[in-house]
Amino acid sequence: TQLLEQSPQFLSIQEGENLTVYCNSSSVFSSLQWYRQEPGEGPVLLVTVVTGGEVKKLKRLTFQFGDARKDSSLHITAAQPGDTGLYLCAGAHDLNAGGTSYGKLTFGQGTILTVHP
């Protein structure tokens, strides 16, 4: 079973601070995605990283995929109250997962971020 461990589970910070959320696994994924969920809504895709060592930037958000494609991080610079929400990472199983798992997404348990004004 390919599992994704996300940390921290809860994060409460002041506006303007920086933060990093981690997503780790002992398994290799063909790609890794980050989603954001606002209250009362379903998760929405922020970014997909597919190459080991890849770094993608989305305004104040920086996403990194580990060289071995087993882990990822999300860094937010100068957090704002509008960043508050649940952040989820998800890995797409690669060919080595076997059986019917190829292409299936496995989600981490999520990080609840609260940014106080």
Next chain:
Amino acid sequence: NAGVTQTPKFRILKIGQSMTLQCTQDMNHNYMYWYRQDPGMGLKLIYYSVGAGITDKGEVPNGYNVSRSTTEDFPLRLELAAPSQTSVYFCASSYSVDMNTEAFFGQGTRLTVV
């Protein structure tokens, strides 16, 4: 393009009752998933399907059943509802065998069992 549609949006069940949560997608996605999300928590996979006629258990399948008779529909059945099944349920779909697989989620069904 409707995407993933879930019905109902809200439901209150009495202990022991049964119900079916409906999910349909119009994107011709092969993968479909059912997740539950407890207050303040992340997603837990209940069941998933890789295509019509094929389903498999996720992390927390007990008390639930699914079927996938068509590509579009993936209903989730609760038999003998229990208070522990109070949660928000999300259906999602994705088009797999591609490195840029993206999951599209429905709006969720908020279920309360009393």
